[in-house]
Each structure stands twice: as structure tokens, then as C-alpha cells.
Amino acid sequence: MKQLPSYIKKENDIYWLTEDERENLKISYRIREIVYFEKSPYQDVMILDSYDFGRMLVLDGVVQTTSIDGYIYNEMISHIPLNFHPNPKRVLIIGGGDLGAAQEVTKYDQVEKIDLVEIDQLVVEASKKYLSEISGDLSDPRVELIYHDGVEFVKNHHNQYDVIIVDSSDPIGPAKQLFEYEFYHHIYRALKEDGIMVCQSQSPLLHFDVLKQTYKHIQTLFPITRLYMTTVPTYPGGFWSFTLGSKKYDQLLPNIPFDKQTRYVNKDILYHSFSLPEFVHHKLNEI
Numbered sequence: 001m002k003q004l005p006s007y008i009k010k011e012n013d014i015y016w017l018t019e020d021e022r023e024n025l026k027i028s029y030r031i032r033e034i035v036y037f038e039k040s041p042y043q044d045v046m047i048l049d050s051y052d053f054g055r056m057l058v059l060d061g062v063v064q065t066t067s068i069d070g071y072i073y074n075e076m077i078s079h080i081p082l083n084f085h086p087n088p089k090r091v092l093i094i095g096g097g098d099l100g101a102a103q104e105v106t107k108y109d110q111v112e113k114i115d116l117v118e119i120d121q122l123v124v125e126a127s128k129k130y131l132s133e134i135s136g137d138l139s140d141p142r143v144e145l146i147y148h149d150g151v152e153f154v155k156n157h158h159n160q161y162d163v164i165i166v167d168s169s170d171p172i173g174p175a176k177q178l179f180e181y182e183f184y185h186h187i188y189r190a191l192k193e194d195g196i197m198v199c200q201s202q203s204p205l206l207h208f209d210v211l212k213q214t215y216k217h218i219q220t221l222f223p224i225t226r227l228y229m230t231t232v233p234t235y236p237g238g239f240w241s242f243t244l245g246s247k248k249y250d251q252l253l254p255n256i257p258f259d260k261q262t263r264y265v266n267k268d269i270l271y272h273s274f275s276l277p278e279f280v281h282h283k284l285n286e287i
Ligand code: SAM
Pocket: 057, 059, 063, 064, 065, 073, 094, 095, 096, 097, 098, 117, 118, 119, 120, 123, 148, 149, 150, 151, 167, 168, 169, 170, 173, 174, 175, 176, 177, 178, 200
């Protein structure tokens, strides 16, 4: 095994992963097994088997998704925009290398093509091989895997997608540009005239600066901007936010039948997803 990075420590024969990207917060997970570890040109790629959260994808020491709570995030980032749009046919996912969001999008028969643009092929390969609880087998022929920088990709695509899902890692390393205004400007142009986009916009408790900036970018470009939230236990602070930008549609149509096989999203969650806690309303009013 290659030399372990500093965020993995062995104490009395027990491995611990410690996420320590924040100055005042360290989160540690007891690890049963290091299943996979490679360095790609972009980041350290690990699949760990943890005691409490099962298998997890870890990039540069930061937990991205786990077999215990990954479905919450993947269902929320996919089903909300796919139901907000009345007839999504062409979907683009940027990032999303664990393939969990793509799995959810394949549940929609009216979707004809799903382009998934992931910068790091190793993330996809490791997830397919060692994290099938999230990635599934993804044999659906509508999915095209494109290994490319999402920022460059959207620059060259105009007026093509009904829904764009930005399933990015945190705004450091290769994902930094996925939180910048220019990127959202190109996303706007890559969408059809009634298109919808959604991105993960971090924690309203711990990363409000990122949320605020992302929300502002989207609000500047799109006539309709909506924030929604969920709880993902392995993301710092638990609460997690998504920001949706829409060119035309401004609400979920009443009485859409929701018949997908899911573990988190259901009809009630779908219709109440835009109900926000009071402190978030307050914070958004300041933007
Ligand atoms: N659900 C996760 C979360 O919120 O932490 C993120 C899921 S997914 C693993 C994020 C992916 O975005 C990573 O696989 C990373 O390689 C990819 N990524 C980062 N920067 C990118 C870029 N510029 N273009 C395309 N993919 C990118």
C-alpha cells in the first residue's frame, strides 16, 4: 500500500479518517478497511469502508457520498429539477462521478439522453467497482460518460439541455470554478429557453458565504431562483442546500404523479421541498 495521506491516521491498529478542512472543526470516522486508494491527476481518490456509514467515496480527504446517506443527496439533487420541468428530455450532469445522480435520472422514461461530464475518470471507475450501492450498474444506454472539465464543456454547448445538474465537490481544487459566475453564465446559455439548473450550494449553517455567492450568481442570471434543503449526516453541519435556477417554470405543477422507486423523495417531500426554515428565510432576505 502506498504511503497514507495525513488525513488517515492509524492509532492502536485502528484507522481513522479525519476531515479537517475547516479551522475549527474536525470530523473523524473509524475505518474498517481502506478498499481503494489512488492518486489521479486531480485528487486523491479513496473508497473506505467505515463502521457507521458503510462504504464511502473520499476525495482529497473529504467524504463525498456514503452507502448509508448518499441516496438522500442524490435523490434531492435529481428528482426536484426533473419534476419542476414538465418534460425533461436532455439532461446534463456536471461532476457526479459516483453516478448516484445519474441513476436517479434514468428513472424517468421521457428522458432521452443523459450526458455526465466528470473531470476524473478514476472517480467513476472506483465508484463502479467498489461503491455499487450508489453507482448501481448504470448500464442504461441513454447515459454517456464524458471525461472532461465541466467548465470547458458548458462553454461549447448552447441551447441544448432541459435540465442541468451541477453535482460538484466542495469549492476547492478542480471544483473551484464550478462556483463562479462565469460558469453559471455558460450554464444559462447551455440550457434551452425553458431550461432549469440545480447545483449543490453547501451548508446554510457553516458555508453561508458560498451559498450566498452561488444564490446571487443564479439570481442575477435566471428570472426564477429557488432554494431547497435536505439533511445529509456526513456533510458538515448536517443541513445541506441546493439552488435551482429556472428560465420559465416557477413551481412544481400540482398533482404530478410521483411513481419512482426511491428511499427519500416522495410526493410529500417533493411538494414541500421549497418550505424553508425561518433562519434561512432571514439569511436569504439579506442577499
Ligand atoms: N455529492 C457530492 C458532494 O456534495 O460532496 C459530490 C459528488 S461528485 C463525487 C463530485 C465530482 O465533481 C467529483 O467526482 C469531482 O471529480 C467532480 N468535479 C470536480 N470539479 C469538476 C470539474 N471542473 N468538471 C467536472 N467534474 C468535476
